[in-house]
Amino acid sequence: MALIEARSLGKTFGAHRAVDDLSFTVRPGSVTGFLGPNGSGKSTTMRLMLGLDRGEGITTFDGVPFTGLDHPMRHVGALLEAKPFHPTRKARNHLRMLAAPNGIDDRRVDEVIDMVGLTGVRGGRPGKFSLGMGQRLGIAAALLGDPHTLILDEPSNGLDPQGITWLRNLLKHLAQQGRSVFVSSHLLQEMALLADELVVIGRGRMLANGPVHDFISHSSLGSVTVRSPDLGALAPALEAIGASVAAADGGIVVRGVTAEQVGDAAHAAGLRLHQLATHEATLEEAFLEATGLSEEFRGTHRPSEGGQR
Ligand SMILES: Nc1ncnc2c1ncn2[C@@H]1O[C@H](COP(=O)(O)OP(=O)(O)OP(=O)(O)O)[C@@H](O)[C@H]1O
Numbered sequence: 669m670a671l672i673e674a675r676s677l678g679k680t681f682g683a684h685r686a687v688d689d690l691s692f693t694v695r696p697g698s699v700t701g702f703l704g705p706n707g708s709g710k711s712t713t714m715r716l717m718l719g720l721d722r723g724e725g726i727t728t729f730d731g732v733p734f735t736g737l738d739h740p741m742r743h744v745g746a747l748l749e750a751k752p753f754h755p756t757r758k759a760r761n762h763l764r765m766l767a768a769p770n771g772i773d774d775r776r777v778d779e780v781i782d783m784v785g786l787t788g789v790r791g792g793r794p795g796k797f798s799l800g801m802g803q804r805l806g807i808a809a810a811l812l813g814d815p816h817t818l819i820l821d822e823p824s825n826g827l828d829p830q831g832i833t834w835l836r837n838l839l840k841h842l843a844q845q846g847r848s849v850f851v852s853s854h855l856l857q858e859m860a861l862l863a864d865e866l867v868v869i870g871r872g873r874m875l876a877n878g879p880v881h882d883f884i885s886h887s888s889l890g891s892v893t894v895r896s897p898d899l900g901a902l903a904p905a906l907e908a909i910g911a912s913v914a915a916a917d918g919g920i921v922v923r924g925v926t927a928e929q930v931g932d933a934a935h936a937a938g939l940r941l942h943q944l945a946t947h948e949a950t951l952e953e954a955f956l957e958a959t960g961l962s963e964e965f966r967g968t969h970r971p972s973e974g975g976q977r
Contacts, residue, residue: 670696670816670848671730677716678724679709679872686712687723694850694865696816698970699843701863701880705959709872710852713751714821717850718746729817729944737944741770747803747811747820755795759786762794767812777846780808785834798825807835818842820851822860836862860951870959878949887954892927894918895943896934905937906930919943 672694679687687709704710717727719735726733729743737743753762763777778799781790784804794802803826810818818839824832832855839862843849853859859866859880866883868876877882884890896902899920903913909924922930927946934941949957 670805670846672817672819672848672850674713674717674727676725677713677727679712679716679721679722682878686872687716690725690867690869690872690874692867692877694817694848696848698864699839699849699851699862700865700867701859702850702867702869703859703955703959704855704869704875706851708869708913708959710858710869711821712872713869714746714748714819714852715790717819718744718748720748739770739813741766741772741813741815743813743815745813745815746818746819746821747806747810747823753794753802753805756793756859758791759794759797759861760790761814762805764810764868766809770813776814780811783811783838784808785813800828800831803827806832807838816846817822817848820849822852822854824853824855832858839944855951856950856955862901868955868958874959883958884948884951887949888923889949889953889957890923892922892925892930893919893943893945893946893947894922894930894941896939896941898934899938901937902934902939905933905939907935942973 674692677687677690690713702710702713702904712721712832715721716723716725717734719733729737734740734744760777760781764774767773767777782785784807786804786808787803789797789801794805797805803823807820807823810820824835827835836858839849839851843864848854851862865878866876866880867874868883893916894902895918903920906913906922906925909925909929911930912923916922931941931944
């Protein structure tokens, strides 16, 4: 078991409400993606979960708050945005210093160095590391205690495509072993491949929480293409159940209802269907639609407003 339960998390900086009444659960055996536009409160939420910022609400790990855990590193591995590396302390020694007070031996240190692919530079100094190498060292630190829970803020930051694939496989594998993985990222295509569940926030508030598939299928940008010799009767039957219908290429494109609802409505009206095809929105489309009104920082350049393409 490794259940994370966050309840009513909140944080205000001055007059700015950065996190507002966020509650969610991260289940064992799954990767939960944490999405939100820049400045929406993801890092602040993760810090609150770990008791690193003072704020409202509580987060428990199998019922225990982070600050109440006996050996926190053995329960929860965390990678936050700020890298607490000493630039001239060798990578392996950095990990040994984190490991020793937690009763973790040097063998585990070498194991995690190997897992993150830094064996060749384990005597190197993080001050000379690339962004991606520093990120791998941070992931190694998070894994040191073989924790059943991982909280990772933008772990793919700075990783090259091979590194991103490696990280995806690692996190999926850790989740398959029954661990809880809570991970933020701006890489939506990557998140679509990685996550089972999503927590989506905007301006500190919950916008969506649940399986990735539900989030995508609820997007109004998804559609169903229908071909039927009875279109004249089918279109009004679909509009009667709340669908929007547009003619397209000899058939119709239907939005606002699922393919199952289209099939059921046709069956109920005794109408024939020759084609019923679902076109799901991408995670990126669903995310932009869900967060469109809650962007904290909005550029003025909009290609559709006459910008250079
Ligand atoms: N220490 C702080 N003092 C004042 N305001 C802060 C502080 N930390 C964060 N904020 C503000 O709180 C809001 C949420 O910031 P946070 O870093 O949690 O967002 P984020 O979703 O992680 O952003 P990004 O995706 O850009 O990393 C922002 O408006 C930010 O400016």
